[in-house]
Amino acid sequence: MVQFLSLSSGSNGNCYYFGNGRTAFLIDLGIGARTLKKRLAENGLSLDAVDAVFVTHDHFDHIKSLGTFTERYRKPVYLTRTLEAALRNHFCTAGKLKGCIRYLTEGEETVVGDSLRITPFVVPHDATQTVGYHFTFDGERFTVMTDLGEVTDEAVRYAALADHLVVESNYDVDMLMTGSYPPELKRRILMQHGHLSNEQTASLLVRCRHEGLRDVYLCHLSANNNTPEAAFQCAKKTLESVGSRASLHCLPRSCASEVFTF
Ligand SMILES: [Zn+2]
Ligand SMILES: [Zn+2]
Structure with missing residues (x-):
């Protein structure tokens, strides 16, 4: 039995927990260790049981407490060589990951313990x-x-392999364009190396559609340029339009989700 729990999702901090009773790991550590411990405990889970952390990228909202956490708990940190080089010089992590680094290679599967096989793939x-x-x-x-x-x-290819898909649905285009963000920030979010709009996430759901997709979790929703309702409705309409029976969830931005069990 696998348990999945989002501890925080969005530009205020990202951290996702996966465990099966024997092995547990986090993807990203963008919330403080104390908050992490508290939110795990509130759901009957223990920080001590976390075996490893996997890193997606070197933005603050994903690695905020990775350095202090690793210094204190000495859990292995899995990441690509490119990201390790970046974190060596990042103020959150510099000098704090020594002895805990485990390298992953883009596009290659790594086996961890007796139940996890994991492959990182590069996204823009x-x-x-x-x-x-x-x-x-x-x-x-x-x-x-x-x-x-x-x-x-490549994102479509990996999404199409999933029973359970966690993907960002960051902004509603109209809310972003009519909102108060400065033009430069709007451009950054809209560009190809920014974030996915609700409509772009919908296009992914169409392209990766397959019978085996059982659930979709929308993550990294913008507080200012989106609402859970807008993101949910856009994805729901899309899933219905392609005849998908996948269940749909919006992950909360600043608190833990419920624990999902598979
Ligand atoms: Zn982020
Ligand atoms: Zn980012």
């Missing part, structure tokens, strides 16, 4: 490098893509 986003993760955990297949500027063929 304005960090040094950004990866999504496709993994099989206790036989359940997941694809997680937290930040990406456009839907690439």
Whole structure:
């Protein structure tokens, strides 16, 4: 049995938990260790049982407490060589990951423990490098893509392999364009290395449609340029239009989600 829990999702911090009772790991660590511990405990889960952290990219909202957490708990940190080089010089992590680094190679599967096989793949986003993760955990297949500027063929290919898809649905185009963000920031979000709009996420859902897709989790929703209702309705309409029976969830921005069990 696999448990999935989002501990925080959005530009205020990203952290996603996966566990099966024997192995547990986090994708990203963009919330403080104390908050992490508290939110896990509130859901009957223990920080001590976390075996590893996987990193998607070197933006603050994904690695905020990776350095202090690793210094304190000495858990292995899995990441690509490109990201490791970036984190060596990042103020959050410099000098703090020593002895805990485990390298992953883009497009190659790594086996961790007896139940996890995980592959990072590069997605377009304005960090040094950004990866999504496709993994099989206790036989359940997941694809997680937290930040990406456009839907690439490779993103579709990995999404189409998933039973459970976690993907960002960052902004509503109208809300962004009529909102108060300065033009430069609007451009950054809209460009190919920014974030996915609700409509772009919908286009991914059309392209990756397959019978085996059981659930979709919308993550990294903007607080200012989106609403859970807008993101949910756009994805729901799209899933219905392609005859998908996948269940749909919006992950909360600043608190933990419920625990999803597979
Ligand atoms: Zn982010
Ligand atoms: Zn980012």
